[in-house]
Amino acid sequence: MEAVRAENLYKTYGHGATEVKALLGVSMVAHAGEVVALLGPSGSGKSTLLTGLGLLNPPEKGTIDLMGERVLEDGKAFGDLAALRRSRIGFVFQKSNLIPFLSAHENVRLILALNDQLGAETYTRSQELLEYLGVGNRSQHFPEELSGGEQQRVAIARALAPAPPLILADEPTAALDSTRGRAVMELFRKVAREQGTAVVVVTHDHRTLDIFDTVYEMEDGVLSRAEQTA
Amino acid sequence: MKDLRRQKVSFAATALGLGLLFAIVLAMGGIYRGLVEDATLLVDHMGADIWVVQRDTRGPFAERSTVPPGLEDRLRAQKGIASARSFSTATIQRIVGTRSLRMTVVGLSWPEDKGQALPLVAGRALRDPHREVVVDRSLGLVLGQILSLGDESFKVVGLTKGMLSSGGDGLVFATELDARAILNWQAPEARRVEREGRLARLGGTDLDSVSNQDRLRDERFIPPTLAPAPANAILVSLRPGASIDEVLRGLEAWPDVTAYTAQEQRDLLLKGVVEKSRKQIGLFRALLSIVSGIVVTLILYNMTVAKTHDIALLKLLGARSSVVVKLVLNQGLLLGALGYSFAILLAKFLFPLFPRRVMLGTAEYLGVGLLVLLLVTLASVAGIVRALRIPPTLILAG
Ligand SMILES: Nc1ncnc2c1ncn2[C@@H]1O[C@H](COP(=O)(O)OP(=O)(O)OP(=O)(O)O)[C@@H](O)[C@H]1O
Numbered sequence: 001m002e003a004v005r006a007e008n009l010y011k012t013y014g015h016g017a018t019e020v021k022a023l024l025g026v027s028m029v030a031h032a033g034e035v036v037a038l039l040g041p042s043g044s045g046k047s048t049l050l051t052g053l054g055l056l057n058p059p060e061k062g063t064i065d066l067m068g069e070r071v072l073e074d075g076k077a078f079g080d081l082a083a084l085r086r087s088r089i090g091f092v093f094q095k096s097n098l099i100p101f102l103s104a105h106e107n108v109r110l111i112l113a114l115n116d117q118l119g120a121e122t123y124t125r126s127q128e129l130l131e132y133l134g135v136g137n138r139s140q141h142f143p144e145e146l147s148g149g150e151q152q153r154v155a156i157a158r159a160l161a162p163a164p165p166l167i168l169a170d171e172p173t174a175a176l177d178s179t180r181g182r183a184v185m186e187l188f189r190k191v192a193r194e195q196g197t198a199v200v201v202v203t204h205d206h207r208t209l210d211i212f213d214t215v216y217e218m219e220d221g222v223l224s225r226a227e228q229t230a
Numbered sequence: 231m232k233d234l235r236r237q238k239v240s241f242a243a244t245a246l247g248l249g250l251l252f253a254i255v256l257a258m259g260g261i262y263r264g265l266v267e268d269a270t271l272l273v274d275h276m277g278a279d280i281w282v283v284q285r286d287t288r289g290p291f292a293e294r295s296t297v298p299p300g301l302e303d304r305l306r307a308q309k310g311i312a313s314a315r316s317f318s319t320a321t322i323q324r325i326v327g328t329r330s331l332r333m334t335v336v337g338l339s340w341p342e343d344k345g346q347a348l349p350l351v352a353g354r355a356l357r358d359p360h361r362e363v364v365v366d367r368s369l370g371l372v373l374g375q376i377l378s379l380g381d382e383s384f385k386v387v388g389l390t391k392g393m394l395s396s397g398g399d400g401l402v403f404a405t406e407l408d409a410r411a412i413l414n415w416q417a418p419e420a421r422r423v424e425r426e427g428r429l430a431r432l433g434g435t436d437l438d439s440v441s442n443q444d445r446l447r448d449e450r451f452i453p454p455t456l457a458p459a460p461a462n463a464i465l466v467s468l469r470p471g472a473s474i475d476e477v478l479r480g481l482e483a484w485p486d487v488t489a490y491t492a493q494e495q496r497d498l499l500l501k502g503v504v505e506k507s508r509k510q511i512g513l514f515r516a517l518l519s520i521v522s523g524i525v526v527t528l529i530l531y532n533m534t535v536a537k538t539h540d541i542a543l544l545k546l547l548g549a550r551s552s553v554v555v556k557l558v559l560n561q562g563l564l565l566g567a568l569g570y571s572f573a574i575l576l577a578k579f580l581f582p583l584f585p586r587r588v589m590l591g592t593a594e595y596l597g598v599g600l601l602v603l604l605l606v607t608l609a610s611v612a613g614i615v616r617a618l619r620i621p622p623t624l625i626l627a628g
């Protein structure tokens with residue numbers, strides 16, 4: 001099952017002298033249960049691709065299909081992108097992922113509330129997810145009371161909460177030391193395997209590439225599949 | 231969406247500040263109403279149908295008026311008039327003990343009016359036609375206290391509450407005769423000079439005789455050619471069923487007086503005596519409302535700006551625009567509600583200590599409440615516009 005398929009994406013920032021061509025005909029696929037890595041030097045367009053797939057920053061050309069359904073074609077949206085974001089896509093970023101004045105538990109429940117799930121079962125679901133990611137005992141803590149690794153686990157729990165087919169993560173381990181970073185990457189794999197979610201992760205850390213099923217490399221707006229290192 | 235837990239203290243402090251501002255807006259409304267109330271209080275209390283004053287004056291409150299003696303009797307003879315009583319009032323300032331006291335003396339027409347209709351909080355109405363007064367408690371006098379006014383001493387027998395003149399001075403009620411004695415009192419030396427003057431004037435007439443001169447030298451003698459101290463107005467009550475227009479038309483022909491209905495008398499006070507203060511307060515209030523509006527808008531806008539990151543995150547996570555709008559609107563409404571509550575608390579505990587009456591009724595509370603609601607809603611719009619413009623990708627740039 002293809003969770004996400006992107007075909008021939010083009011994205012240009014600015015115009016005239018300041019024009020930057022960030023994506024030049026990028027195509028990629030991520031399947032359900034698959035962990036995909038996006039490698040590449042700074043400024044190569046990784047984040048641009050990820051926010052494109054995340055329907056935050058639609059590329060002006062090309063198509064994006066979510067679960068076999070066309071959601072974007074040449075910059076034109078099919079359906080409500082915000083609604084697709086809150087129900088179909090989980091987001092994890094490098095930092096500032098969580099709402100600072102909500103507890104870990106509330107941060108997870110928030111995304112359920114955004115999806116109009118407000119019942120008592122959201123409490124159990126949030127708690128279960130936090131426990132699943134090993135931060136169950138931290139559920140009442142506020143983000144600033146959590147370590148960087150714990151914050152990312154809470155963020156992953158939140159990304160998982162609406163059971164989306166796709167999770168997008170942009171350098172989620174950049175603020176973590178290598179041990180904790182690796183642990184988080186392994187969590188992504190566990191999530192993909194056990195929940196059947198496709199996970200696309202932008203990373204700079206070559207040491208964790210063995211965790212991924214597929215590795216793409218970005219270079220000046222052009223994406224290519226890299227050799228599997230594992 | 232969720233709450234403002236983290237900024238609890240600063241939020242409360244902001245609400246308190248706004249509360250103060252709203253309280254002042256509320257106070258302005260109350261002072262405005264208090265002013266109107268005070269101005270018309272006495273007219274309402276005296277309960278006359280018609281006020282007869284000196285010809286072409288707007289007395290006795292807006293300007294000085296004296297009416298000729300015997301006017302009551304002339305009025306009583308009119309058709310449709312049930313009663314006519316003289317009325318005197320003036321504001322005096324005297325030293326009582328060590329304090330300089332401003333008070334407005336009001337004459338009650340003994341024996342019909344002993345002050346029994348006054349809002350007494352202590353003591354009793356007048357019982358003796360002389361040397362007793364009922365005073366407003368705002369003057370700070372106590373029951374049994376002796377007031378020396380002119381040659382006479384007056385005993386405080388009753389205290390009223392909230393009986394003030396249009397200038398905000400406490401009222402002192404005495405019988406009409408006592409009031410006139412107080413208001414027209416002159417020092418012995420002044421009376422001596424006056425007697426000298428009379429003698430001199432007498433010398434120029436054919437009334438001059440040794441016996442007349444002797445009599446004029448006598449302090450107790452009041453020459454019949456000199457009028458007794460005049461009253462300021464005559465209060466007329468109509469017979470049941472009598473037409474006020476008819477009576478007024480009849481009085482129009484009288485060359486020495488002008489008659490006003492009670493409503494006209496109230497209008498004279500509102501349009502004349504307190505007009506400028508009223509306008510000033512009204513203007514100040516409008517200005518204050520505008521200032522509050524600007525302050526609330528700035529506060530809400532800045533609170534929204536401070537939440538830029540959280541709002542961007544919410545949008546990134548796919549929050550509907552309505553969620554973002556509610557977030558900003560709720561914060562505005564909460565701020566307004568808290569501020570307004572503080573304002574009401576302040577009003578309850580602080581306003582009674584104000585030197586002048588602050589009169590707050592449901593209309594004032596409701597009016598300011600609606601104003602606050604309007605202000606925070608309008609102010610929230612600025613925040614909402616800003617919030618909706620925040621790009622969700624902002625999260626990634628940080
Ligand atoms: N909002 C923007 N406006 C203009 N140019 C942009 C914008 N965002 C990205 N760019 C440009 O697009 C190119 C690709 O940026 P992108 O952020 O996708 O790179 P990246 O691979 O994620 O880099 P990094 O590893 O540093 O995060 C860069 O040259 C960048 O300067």
Ligand SMILES: [Mg+2]
Nearest residue numbers: 046047048170
């Ligand atoms: Mg990037």
